[in-house]
Structures are given as C-alpha cells and as structure tokens.
Amino acid sequence: MIGLDEKAVRDILDGHRNDPQQIIAALLDIQEASGTSHVERRWAALTAGALNVPDSRVHEVLSFYSMFSEKPRGRHVAEVCQSSPCLFSGGRELMGWLREALGIEEGETTPDGEVTLEVSGCCGRCAGSPALMVGEEAYTVGSEEDARTLAASFREKNPGMRRPLLCEKWRSSWRAPTVLTPWTSAGTFPEGDTRGSGRPWEWPPGKS
Numbered sequence: 001m002i003g004l005d006e007k008a009v010r011d012i013l014d015g016h017r018n019d020p021q022q023i024i025a026a027l028l029d030i031q032e033a034s035g036t037s038h039v040e041r042r043w044a045a046l047t048a049g050a051l052n053v054p055d056s057r058v059h060e061v062l063s064f065y066s067m068f069s070e071k072p073r074g075r076h077v078a079e080v081c082q083s084s085p086c087l088f089s090g091g092r093e094l095m096g097w098l099r100e101a102l103g104i105e106e107g108e109t110t111p112d113g114e115v116t117l118e119v120s121g122c123c124g125r126c127a128g129s130p131a132l133m134v135g136e137e138a139y140t141v142g143s144e145e146d147a148r149t150l151a152a153s154f155r156e157k158n159p160g161m162r163r164p165l166l167c168e169k170w171r172s173s174w175r176a177p178t179v180l181t182p183w184t185s186a187g188t189f190p191e192g193d194t195r196g197s198g199r200p201w202e203w204p205p206g207k208s
C-alpha cells in the first residue's frame, strides 16, 4: 500500500487493541504500510491519542529505535552492517557494491523511491557477515554479483522472490549462506539447500 489515510491507521491501531504495550509493533505496522518507510507526524499524534500515551512517548520511541524514521525513505531500506566483525569480513566492499549497483550514496534514496541505503550497527547476524538487513530479512552478500542481483530484486513486484533467487547463488558459492533466514521466523529449507532440504528451521536455533 502506498500512502495511508486516517481509517487505515485507525484499523492498524485497532488491530493492536489500542494497547500501549503494543506501541512499537503498531508503529512498525504504520511505518510499513506508509510505502515510504516512515511514520508521519500526524500518524504519530493519532497513535498517541489512540493508545492514550503522551506525544512525547511516541516521539521517544520513534527517535530511539534506529528502525524508525520520521522522514520519508525508500519502499525498501537496505541497512548494511558496518560494525567491526562485518566491516572486516567484507562489509566495506558490500557497501561499495551496493552504492555502485543502486547509484546512490549512504543515506540516499534511489530516484524511483524504491531503495534507501543506510549504515547500521550490529544486527545480531555476525556469524553471517557481512550482514545486510532489508526489513525483517537478513542477508549475507559475499560477492559483487550477488549485490547486483539483490539490488535488481528491489524492483521486483514480489520482494519475497529474493530469497530463492539468492539461495541459488549460494549453492554454487564458496562462502557461508548468501541468504539468511529471518531471525524471528521459522519455515522449511528450500530443496537443495545444503543446510538440510525439506528440514524445518528456526532462528535462533534451538530456541524452543
């Protein structure tokens, strides 16, 4: 969905039962539905009213957590980890490849409004460095070709296609997984995935 109206925002807040404990989840949903990866000031004020919390509380959340933005960004936000473990295992190169493939610098958005390229701190995927987050998906991109493939996939109608697309690359790659699983999710490894075809996975492993 591109753009939001008051009813859509109220529906999202109703979906979270207007519960102040759900403030982060509700704001994430509002941000995702915006189509511009940000929370407009008027929707922040609406959230404060519906959740019965002060405006300052909503602003505090939006400004504290780096995944939020109060300014418009691209439909996809690619956050490239530049903390030390990633930086020294290809993070600098990965940022360069993406800058080249997208034609933008860090902090900029592509002219078509599809992608914003950002630097991030450690996102907890050091084992798969150099790591890159796009929304809730984490990736390890270990070659310039994979970076170009990922950059091109941002323009696909169905961004979910990115995972099988890059898994194909990984199978013939010498590196650790080209694509990591979403860290809060569970599912089944794709056929041919050397981590175990058809086997259920979860992240973090052995959590339950």
Ligand code: FES
Residues within 6 Å of the ligand: 081, 082, 083, 084, 085, 086, 087, 121, 122, 123, 124, 125, 126, 127, 129, 131
């Ligand atoms: S240092 Fe990059 S994910 Fe932890």
